[in-house]
Amino acid sequence: MSGTDDLLVNIEGVTKYYRRGAELVHVLEDIWFQVRRGEFLALMGPSGSGKSTLLNLIGGLDRPSRGSIMVDGLRIDRLNERELAAWRARHVGFVFQLYNLMPVLTAERNVELPLLLTPLTRAQRKRHVAAALAAVGLLHRKKHFPRQLSGGEQQRVGIARAIVTDPTLLLCDEPTGDLDRRSGDEILDLLQLLNREHGKTIIMVTHDPHASARATRVVYLYKGQIVTEMPK
Amino acid sequence: MLRLIINWFSQLAIAARFGLSTIPERKGASAAAAFGIGGVVAVFLGTLSIGQGFRQALAIAGSPETAIVLRGGADTEMVSFLSGEHARLIADAPGIRRTDEGALVSSELFVIISLPKRPKWTDANVPLRGVQQAAFRVRDNIKIVAGRRFEPGRNEVIAGVGAAREFAGLELDSELRVGRNTWKVVGLFSADGGLPESEIWTDAVVLQEAYQRGNSYQSVIARLESPDAFDEFAAALTADPRLNVKVLRQTDFYFEQSRVVYNLVTGLGSIIAGLMGVGAVFGALNTMYSSVSARTREIATLRALGFRGGPVAASVMLESMFLAFLGGGMGGLLAYFAFDGFRAATMNWQSFSQVTFSFAVTPALMLKGLIYSIGIGFIGGLLPAIRAARMPVAAGLREP
Numbered sequence: 001m002s003g004t005d006d007l008l009v010n011i012e013g014v015t016k017y018y019r020r021g022a023e024l025v026h027v028l029e030d031i032w033f034q035v036r037r038g039e040f041l042a043l044m045g046p047s048g049s050g051k052s053t054l055l056n057l058i059g060g061l062d063r064p065s066r067g068s069i070m071v072d073g074l075r076i077d078r079l080n081e082r083e084l085a086a087w088r089a090r091h092v093g094f095v096f097q098l099y100n101l102m103p104v105l106t107a108e109r110n111v112e113l114p115l116l117l118t119p120l121t122r123a124q125r126k127r128h129v130a131a132a133l134a135a136v137g138l139l140h141r142k143k144h145f146p147r148q149l150s151g152g153e154q155q156r157v158g159i160a161r162a163i164v165t166d167p168t169l170l171l172c173d174e175p176t177g178d179l180d181r182r183s184g185d186e187i188l189d190l191l192q193l194l195n196r197e198h199g200k201t202i203i204m205v206t207h208d209p210h211a212s213a214r215a216t217r218v219v220y221l222y223k224g225q226i227v228t229e230m231p232k
Numbered sequence: 233m234l235r236l237i238i239n240w241f242s243q244l245a246i247a248a249r250f251g252l253s254t255i256p257e258r259k260g261a262s263a264a265a266a267f268g269i270g271g272v273v274a275v276f277l278g279t280l281s282i283g284q285g286f287r288q289a290l291a292i293a294g295s296p297e298t299a300i301v302l303r304g305g306a307d308t309e310m311v312s313f314l315s316g317e318h319a320r321l322i323a324d325a326p327g328i329r330r331t332d333e334g335a336l337v338s339s340e341l342f343v344i345i346s347l348p349k350r351p352k353w354t355d356a357n358v359p360l361r362g363v364q365q366a367a368f369r370v371r372d373n374i375k376i377v378a379g380r381r382f383e384p385g386r387n388e389v390i391a392g393v394g395a396a397r398e399f400a401g402l403e404l405d406s407e408l409r410v411g412r413n414t415w416k417v418v419g420l421f422s423a424d425g426g427l428p429e430s431e432i433w434t435d436a437v438v439l440q441e442a443y444q445r446g447n448s449y450q451s452v453i454a455r456l457e458s459p460d461a462f463d464e465f466a467a468a469l470t471a472d473p474r475l476n477v478k479v480l481r482q483t484d485f486y487f488e489q490s491r492v493v494y495n496l497v498t499g500l501g502s503i504i505a506g507l508m509g510v511g512a513v514f515g516a517l518n519t520m521y522s523s524v525s526a527r528t529r530e531i532a533t534l535r536a537l538g539f540r541g542g543p544v545a546a547s548v549m550l551e552s553m554f555l556a557f558l559g560g561g562m563g564g565l566l567a568y569f570a571f572d573g574f575r576a577a578t579m580n581w582q583s584f585s586q587v588t589f590s591f592a593v594t595p596a597l598m599l600k601g602l603i604y605s606i607g608i609g610f611i612g613g614l615l616p617a618i619r620a621a622r623m624p625v626a627a628g629l630r631e632p
Contacts, residue, residue, distance in 0.1 A: 006334050062626040082540065096533070105250075113246065114537050114538060117537070164455075
């Protein structure tokens with residue numbers, strides 16, 4: 001794949017800082033990088049390196065202090081809160097470290113959540129939910145509540161929720177961080193499958209080299225900057 | 233457009249369901265807020281039930297087909313004066329219901345006597361009303377519940393059950409000494425809980441003599457052929473050059489009579505409830521802040537998935553109003569069981585005499601209490617709802 005049509009995420013000169021009293025805390029410093037369609041990118045770095053912040057900026061959950069973020073040709077840093085919420089619903093699927101499922105909803109109702117924001121009918125939503133749960137191998141557990149599922153299963157429900165709207169981009173924040181090795185491997189297998197078989201573009205934050213080894217490319221962050229190699 | 237609205241409500245339903253289902257996790261704070269609001273509503277309704285009961289006691293006494301005639305310019309029977317001749321002219325007016333036993337009209341006079349009021353035995357004003365025999369037919373809800381009616385021409389009285397309950401010396405067969413006169417209590421009567429139950433009745437002529445009133449009255453009560461006959465009756469009396477009278481429907485007369493006490497009690501109740509309501513708002517506010525804080529991560533997740541701030545905020549408001557509604561319902565029931573039917577007596581400032589009545593927690597009052605409680609919930613939920621809607625999503629997702 002080549003050419004600008006393949007460019008999905010284009011980040012130019014992004015800086016992010018927070019104000020803590022009179023002090024400015026720089027989290028990201030002049031970040032430039034691109035993600036192409038169909039990539040499975042791992043963002044690696046130690047705690048506090050800014051990798052989750054960068055993921056939040058790409059996902060439209062936060063705004064840069066400076067610089068531009070373009071996703072699929074759209075300057076998302078220029079959208080207002082309402083437009084951003086609508087954009088997230090259409091274009092981004094999130095997978096969280098702690099799954100973030102609604103405890104009062106069954107697996108299928110959790111997966112259906114993002115579809116409630118679309119104009120789909122109930123029957124159409126049901127079909128999409130079934131397909132997403134089938135893709136993660138959990139159709140038989142659709143009536144179960146999160147507390148009745150193992151950690152690995154809950155994360156698979158989380159992935160089903162992330163892919164049910166067929167988003168442009170899948171953003172995973174430490175998706176295996178709360179799982180044992182075996183369950184973590186199953187999740188990574190699933191993400192790899194979604195990338196390879198279904199062409200999903202995935203950006204995954206991790207500090208686990210075992211996880212990043214599944215990615216097609218690894219970007220390292222250190223003290224808010226992209227580095228070619230992690231300092232020892 | 234319709235789809236957008238449905239979509240908005242779907243978001244609200246999900247967020248609200250999530251909020252409501254987590255109430256048991258915060259049962260302590262939620263119960264405290266609901267009970268606080270319940271207490272406010274109970275006090276609010278308890279106070280309003282006094283005014284309501286007072287008005288009801290007077291309203292029961294009035295009938296739309298009954299008219300009261302006073303001297304022109306008089307607002308109460310106390311300050312009215314009608315001569316025997318005037319009373320006779322009024323009794324002949326058109327529109328009055330007439331039966332084989334005669335016209336349903338009673339010329340009456342009214343004096344205030346002082347009796348010890350239970351339980352403190354302090355003296356209180358009680359109305360002693362002189363009526364004609366037709367009074368029992370003019371007011372069709374008067375029932376002798378013990379003893380008998382007084383006999384015309386004799387120093388006998390009958391006492392309303394409310395008066396007998398509240399004041400000493402009105403037991404059946406007891407002797408009532410007022411000034412130089414002694415009266416025998418020969419009967420007790422009820423009036424469906426209405427105003428006459430607060431009074432003592434005797435023969436008008438006997439009362440005229442005892443109080444040296446000559447052949448004079450203070451009011452004429454007339455039962456009309458129908459409610460519609462009032463206009464004809466009133467027009468005939470006001471057009472008669474021999475009379476200078478004021479003609480009122482009895483319902484309007486009693487409504488006006490209850491105005492001072494009703495407004496006083498209702499005003500006082502509203503002020504108390506308003507002040508207590510401020511406290512309850514803070515209770516609700518605190519509960520909803522902790523509710524929002526307890527589900528920061530879930531709210532942030534919904535927002536990350538694309539849920540808008542509006543439905544999330546509305547769901548917080550809904551939860552707050554739901555808790556307040558529960559509290560209001562409890563308060564309403566508490567007020568009903570604690571106050572409804574509670575008997576008391578208070579001064580009617582229009583007649584300067586005591587009126588016995590029962591507190592009345594009516595369905596309309598309970599509805600008012602519920603609306604008030606939901607209002608408290610609305611105000612209490614407002615700021616936490618705004619906080620939920622404006623929560624930074626990225627930070628919220630990292631909450632434990």
